Amino acid sequence: MVMRDRITIIEGDITRQTVDAIVNAANTTLLGGGGVDGAIHRAAGPELLEECRGLGGCPTGQAKLTRGYRLPAKWVIHTVGPVWHGGRHGEDDLLANCYRSCFALASAHDLRSIAFPSISTGAYRFPFERAGRIAVRETQQFLAVNSTVEKVAFVCFGQAAYVSYRQILEELIG
Ligand code: ADP
Secondary structure, X not given: OOHHXXXXXXXXXXXXXXXXXXXXXXXXXXXXXXXXXXXXHXXXXXXXXXXXXXXXXXXXXXXXXEEOOOOOOOEEEEEEOOOOOOOOOOHHHHHHHHHXXXXXXXXXXXXXXXXXXXXXXXXXXXXXXXXXXXXXXXXXXXXXXXXXXXXXXXXXXXXXXXHHHHHHHHHHXX
């Protein structure tokens, strides 16, 4: 399948996605938070928090896998994005590492479909377009060398996010 057909952009709620794994933009404790993290924990049910308690947190840029419990997705990949501090504190590389870590887990577990929220662009204030370009670039680089992951979805929360992602995808992939 050509690259462009393996990447989809969806406007909606990531907790509703029927994919092998959804990605959670978590914090280093992995014990739940606001934004997409809160939504995922609410939809998955208390068993998710129980499993997360046993993981011992997660450093920024890395990722850990849990089951999805009551979610339609079988797995949740929890990753911790960088907090934006102006862009000169390694934010770009740390965000790229999040995507790489998620893809490494997806590949190791033979996952075929994965849905991402826009990591770090909510409470962590990473500029949306800059984050989107990193997300698309890392996805493109991963898909070029991997054939087990068939579909990567970017789930955009709101129309502005959707329009922005479409533009980035057109710009970077065509
Ligand atoms: P972070 O702390 O990494 O910035 P947030 O959860 O605050 O994480 O925001 C990350 C992105 O997720 C934001 O762009 C936000 O609009 C989006 N978001 C929030 N809830 C959902 C949801 N249910 N589905 C998809 N995206 C969501």
